[in-house]
Structure formats: structure tokens, C-alpha cells
Amino acid sequence: MNAMNLRSASLSVLVIGLALLAGTANAQGSPQLELPRIKLTADMYQIDVQLAQTPEQREFGLMFRKQMPQPEGMLFVFDVPTIQCFWMKNTILPLTAAFVADDGTIVNLADMAPQTTDSHCSTRPVRYVLEMNQGWFAKRAIKAGFKLGGKPFEGH
Template sequence: MKNSRRSYSLFLVLMAGAAGALAQTPQWKSVQLSAGMHLIQAEVAATEAQREEGLMYRDKMPANAGMLFVFGAPATQCMWMKNTPLPLSVAFIDAAGKIVNIEDMQPHTLDSHCSSKTVPVRYALEMHLGWFKQRNIKPGMNIGNLPPAR
């Protein structure tokens, strides 16, 4: 009887841990984007709550994965790295899909990284630090298959 109680208790502890791990990795809608010949699997942050959370608390992300922030109206946008342990680069993208500027961001900082004030943007795409530079993706190039902004 003692062994079965211990086994059951261990089972409950393991299940609670698994549920907690799943709760920390939200299941967001994702899209496949293109940047030249490169494919990106991007989670979509389209609501204010999703944009506020972004990649916070994530300590890993696949190599060609990122997060696409979709904004309701074209404007100057700024990003920060509060509670974000991954070093990231962010591409600010206009409504037509053209990259306006790219900024590098360091983990756990509150520094603002903003789009160019002269061109309103509709999207921001966060990828691993240096991802755009390593693939020679620069401002003026297009990101394909962006979802329509609502």
C-alpha cells in the first residue's frame, strides 16, 4: 500500500510540473513568413495582451523561429526586453511588408528600440540576435506572407 501511495504522489507531482511547463509556453497562432529565400515560423502577437507578453520568460526558441507583432494602425513602435532572457533583433516593417529598420536588443533591459520616426510601421518581427545580419537581410527588403492587420 505504501508503494502505491508513493507512486500516486509522484505521479501527481510530475503531472503538476508538466501542467506548469505547458502554461509557460502559450499556444499562439503562427504563420510562415519569408525573407528572401529564408523561411520563418513566427508566432503572432496581435492583441494588446499578446504584444505586452511577447517573448517574456522564454529561454529558448528554434533557429528560424520568431515572433511577429501586428499593430492595429501604422505608427512609430518601440520594443523593450523586460523579463526576456533571449538576445533578439527586431525588424520594423511597414504595411507593404518592407523592412524600415532593424535594431539589436539585449536581454532583461528596459531600453527602447524604436522604428524610424519617419515611416510608420504595421509589424515588428523579433528573431534571435544577429539573425537578419547573418542572412544579409537589410532595411528596404520585404517580408512575405504577412497576415493582414485588423
């Protein structure tokens, strides 16, 4: 290989490497918008939720998202009920977490301030956590003991 071909090959490897790094950074710095969606109900209100079902989806959650329409949220789905704890590192939006039992009953609610590492936990084991814009539940007088409806909670 002559010097010209070697330089060209090296440049190609560098360009490919930079493109891969940019793609990784973009994937880590961008909100998850392509997750599966389902509808939940809270009395007469419909909620359009994205499902965070894998460890990676749950870990990333709503980080870096700058806005979320009021009737939308994210439902974190875990394999088995356990005490769930959430924090807001890299999360820009103020959120409320509803810790939800298998039958859709809200166990407890926690308002969470953006960009903090304060831990917000369920008061008993749950398999679901629904994050909504802060104030969404309060404005609708939805509290612990309220039952949500939707496919994940059917049959319980």
C-alpha cells in the first residue's frame, strides 16, 4: 500500500469512527420518542403513555426531554413487584411519579424536582410507575387509592 492509499484508508477509518461516536452521543442525548404507546384512563381522563419496558428504556426514561404534552406520560414496566425508587438526574421536566399496583391502584405519588438525585420510592412493592408532568394528578384530584384503567391492569 503506498502512502496515498494509506492516508486515504486512515481518513476513512477516522470518518467512520467519528460518525459512530456522533450516533452514540445523539442516541444518548436525545429523548426516547419511538417507544410503544398505549392508552390509560384516570376516571374520565385519557392518558397517552409511552412504555419503558427494557432496562435501557427504563434507565433513560424522560431524561433530556424539554417538553411533554399534558395528557402524555411514561409508564415504567418492571418484571416483578418490588420497591421502586426514582430520581431526576438529567431530567429537565418537573414530574410526578405515581407508583402503581398490578390492579392499577395508585399506591403513592411523589413530586420530583428536575436535575436532582433525591430518591423517590414506592411505599410498597409495585410493578408500574407512571410519570406525568408535575401537577397533572393534583389538578384532577387524583391521589393514592385512585384506580387507573388500561391494558396493563386488566385481569387483576
